[in-house]
Amino acid sequence: MSERMLGEPLLTVGEVATMMRVSNMTVYRLIKSGQLGAIRVGKNYRLRRRDIEDYLAERAVQVNGDR
Secondary structure, three states: OOHHHHOOOEEEHHHHHHHHOOOHHHHHHHHHOOOOOOEEEOOEEEEEHHHHHHHHHHOOOOOOOOO
16 A cells, blocks of 8 residues: 555445535445445444545536526
């Protein structure tokens, strides 16, 4: 594991769900489908903030307000 990764904050599923404004189950589904990378710590998952930000940035859409 690189030194850069060691300094990154790891978030719980609950924290990610709150950040994304979705349910915990949605985060678990995204992990299971491979859409979100996660680190398994015992029976729990931890996610890197950078991975969440990348996931959200990849799915951002531009809204055109010219109606």
